[in-house]
Amino acid sequence: MKRYKIDEFITDFFQKNMFQICIGALLLFSVLMRIYLAPQTISGDYNVTLLSWINEYKSLSFWGGLERTIGNYYVPYNIFLDIVARIPGEPWLWIAITSCAAEYIGAYYLYKLLMLAAGSNDSKTQKQAVIVSVSMLFLPVAIMNGALWKQCDAIYTAFILAGLYYYFSDRTRRALILLAIGFTFKLQIIFIIPFYIIMYFVKKNYSVVQFVWIPVMYVVAGIPCVMAQRGIRETYSVYLRQNSGYNEMTWLSNSLYRLGFTSYDVFGIPAIILAISIFAFALLYVFEHRDNVTNKKALMLAGWSILTCYLFLPAMHERYDYAGVIIMTAVTIMFNRKMIPAVIAINLCSMLVYNYYLFDFDIIDGVPFVVMSVVYLAAYFALSIDIINKLKCSE
Template sequence: MFGFIKNGERMKKELGIDKFIKNLISKYLFEICMLAMIFAATAIRCRFASETTLSPDYESYYKPWVDFYRENGIIKGLGNAIGDYYVPLNVLYALCSLLPVEPWIPLSVVTYVCEMLSACSIFGIFYVLTGRKHHSMFAGVATLFLPFVAFNGSLWKQVDSIYTCFILISIYHMLKQHYRATFIWYGVAFAVKLQSVIFLPVLIILYITEGFHSYDKVVKDAQARNSFSILEFLWIPAIYLMAGLPEVLCGNGLRRTYLSYLYQTRELDSEGYGMVSFFPNLYNLGFDDYDSLLSTAAIMLTFAVFVIITYTCYRKKENLDKRTVLYLAIWTAWTCVVLLPGMHERYDYSVLLLLTPFAILLRKKILWPMLIANICSLAVYARTLFRADDLINMPVVSLFYVAAYLYVTIDIMKLINGDTGEKYGEA
């Protein structure tokens, strides 16, 4: 009898537990699924992080840099400014030298934290644009599974996620019309890595067109439209100068510290990159070895394209709502990596990170170009990390990649000119 009573009490407890679990699932199933996806993304990074032989840069650059700081100390190390990065990344490698572990451990942790910050920013950006919390949250978490994101930080040990996360924070504030915060965070991104300059054109265009227009309530007064002063651009050099202070104080010298980006732009000649370094743009179509002849022309072509798009945006500024400005930010950055010389394999990281959820959530018309660009990116990573040189034909990959870019170019030009009827279709 007592055994029966005890069994009954145990069954009631079990039923209570089941009820609790089912209520939890009923209320928070979406959040539980997001946590499960984050766990899976973390597990992927943990498996990739310890692999150091596939990275073409870890054993040759990053580990020796950390070892240099271990042997010479941070002050002497920063005073000699080993490597070709600007100060914030040099400080990162210096700090890694203080930990009694292999350098890939802290580097992988930092890049993954920045990937998570990027995912949060993606959520914020698309929540502002769509008002759909779950769609935007899923978009942010899903970016952690994009191949180039997973491979870049944990497997390659690259740092593209670091400057990208600051760019995305800047774009979030831009869409919220917090312009000072926009330029401060963009200044941080620029101080981390020169490649963040590919998002500068959209800020210039936004200034010239006096802020956002038809997506918000259209008003005549520029101040009511919450435009911003040209003085806000001064945050970019100000933060760049402040970021260089650690090396200056350690004795590296003003010239060597603050001209770091100028020295980086000369690597086309000093390191023999040619017009392109394994990036799938149009210079793979037989133009790579003619950098001394074509580099200036490529830069001027890019400049001319931006003059045309800026003029078009000013004439049609009533069509520049927040969604179109985000699209414009993606396109201008993509234009830089397609047209400028000396682009590396990873330089479209931030472009694809924004293009992918944008196409899925807001612009299904460009789903195919987005998928093609991601597949081309995967092919480039396969070639670089997994030694698939024999399988990957770069001219063919470049043709598909440039075709995807041109399709998007035509689409955004029609959108800015107001030729497409209904603008956006949400998921």
């Protein structure tokens, strides 16, 4: 068949720019998926809680809304919802746009993190890091969390990823400031703190004084509500009230406590002690092998820190492994492909829990959570053993 000059131009252009075109197409497809899902308001968290809070803000003045304790978020997200209540458009639109924008910011910093961990700037490494980072936008938890569920886990995750990037870039003050800002959006950012504590002793590359940024940012973020006369105690006790309201060992999470440890009164405190003990053992082991800790292994430890909190702390919601799933999946695909089956298992378990909440999907009546918890724990222990073995080696 005869080919024309236009055909040669198209094929030559594609051949020269194939990578950029394909990545651009994948980014476009990821956006289109979110555009399609965003109008779907099937989430109870949106319809029952977020929407009712926004309607309450709408019935008040801007400062009147900040004066009242509406919902259980801290001040920055309260201000965001107060603004959403007053601008044109459906509330779901602005909530989804904000969370999805955070997903792409997180993907950008994830790319930069992977490049730092790789320790190479060659073209092949850059392409691999781009592919892995973009592919994280297609993980089920990433697609459903912000666009479909209207949750904001991507926001604090973006702060985690940006903070880790600056930490590995030896700009530790900026890393801790970003960690502190993220803390004002979501308490769950503390899941990454065990990693920073371990690195404090192992790498000795920042001062414990820099943790002061966390309370400083927390106090500063609350000032608008104090100015609105909400009251100091009422403003700054949000996270304490959050914790006091969660008196179940697990809230749909695939944790250890699905295996019969259901009484919060009995197991709540021991669970916290268990989690702290695991990190104490981790600190001892990593410190003993501190000369073998590379950026790759440290990044694995960051993801492991979040997953450990999710699995062993009490009162965990189903979404709280979000940042850990993304970090561990990315670092596994990029640097540790033999463990891909483990991260696939974790992603599947998280996806099934999302579907259970959003669509009332059940696998086998009565047993799915136990099965998923066992599978999730098995995958977690496989990843943990792999990290232990890697820390024994100098490479």
